[in-house]
Amino acid sequence: MKTITSRDNAQYKELAKLAGSQQARRKAGRTLLDGVHLCQAFLQLRGVPEQCVVSESALHNPEVMEIVGQLESQRAHVLALPDALYNGVSQVEHGVGVMFLIETPERAVTAPVSVSAVLLDGVQDPGNVGSILRSAAAAGIRQVYCSAGTAFCWSPKVLRAAMGAHFVLDIFENVDLAGLVRAAKVPTLATSGYATQRLYDVDLRQPVAWLFGHEGQGVADDLLSMATHQVVIPHLGQVESLNVAACAAVCFFEQVRQNQT
Template sequence: MKIITSRDNAQYKDLKHLATSSQARRKAGRTLLDGVHLCETWLQLRGHPEQCIVSEGAMQNGEVAAIVARLEGEHAHVLCFPDALYAALSQVEHGVGIMFLVETPQRATPAALSVNAVLLDNVQDPGNVGSILRSAAAAGIGEVYCSPGTAFCWSPKVLRAAMGAHFVLDIFENVDLAPLLADAPIATLATSGYARQRLYDVDLKRPVAWVFGHEGQGVSDELLGLARHQVVIPHLGEVESLNVAACAAVCFFEQVRQNLD
């Protein structure tokens, strides 16, 4: 374990820049996983982080101490900061005092859709994006494609909302969604409050690419026109529509239901 006590330390400055700047995270291709759950999930599914960062006070926490002991035993890199310096790095209020520095996967976009997938068209709220990722992973969906206007999937808020779903999904960002839909060899479904076809009347016992849109404007007209099916989720209450994350969860688990029957 390396102990750093100065805020002028170059490593500390680099970490603080990553912690506080989305642009820096995108440019560096790195992000910070904050909290025991995300760190344990990364260890289980991906292995060692580039660095484990802990606060001095967190070493009194049994779960944190166990993670640090494992990493030190396997000769991984661990940095320890005084509590005050660590607090300036963490985006979690009342967190436990551990985070991982990890590389964000950089993947080339496949030429065509072939498995169950989610396409996010300008979904801007990080909480919604994270919730959609979490539901997608729980429903066994393998791929997520994000338009340039969609919230950065590896931001702290999205990571916290997704609760480790990132690590079992193939996520592609800054993707032009129109060509993927236009050439898709699998069924493509876009949700729309104006659609006539009900979700529950569509055959989902096959690979499907789901398209969800902006919180206020929905899926763009271009992508609606390219989707093979436009579907609506019927509801009884006097509300105009579902939240996009709730809508996605209903769609994913209707597909799960059909495939379990």
């Protein structure tokens, strides 16, 4: 275990830059997983991180020490910081005091969609994106394709909202969704508040590509026109529409329900 005590340390400056700048994270191809749950999920599903960073006070926490012990047994890099320095890079208020530095995978689309997948067209809110990833993983969906206008999936807010779902998903970013839809080997279902076909009237006992759009404008018109089905989720009460993350969860688990009956 190495200890850093100065804000002027080059390694610390790099951590601070990654913590505070999405541009820096994209450029470096690295990000930070903050918190015990995310670190435990990464260890279990992906293995050893590039580096583990802990606060001095966290070294008295049994869960953190279990993580550190696992890493040290595998000769992984562990960096200890005084609490003040750690809090300078952590974006979790009142967190436990452990984070991982990891590489963010870059995947290129090499084959048409042939299994159930999620297509996100300009979904901008990190919380919504993370919730959709979490619901997709829980429903057994493994592929997620994001347009250039969608929130960066490896940002801290998306990571926290997804609660480890990233590590069981294949996530593709900056994807040409129109080309993907045209080449898809499975039906594409787009949600729209103006659709006439109800979600519950569609046969979902086969793989489908779910297409969800921007929180305010919905799926872009050109993509909407290309979809195999445009579906609406019926709802009661005086509200205009469902939140996109709630909408996605309803869709995924209607598919799960149909495949279990």
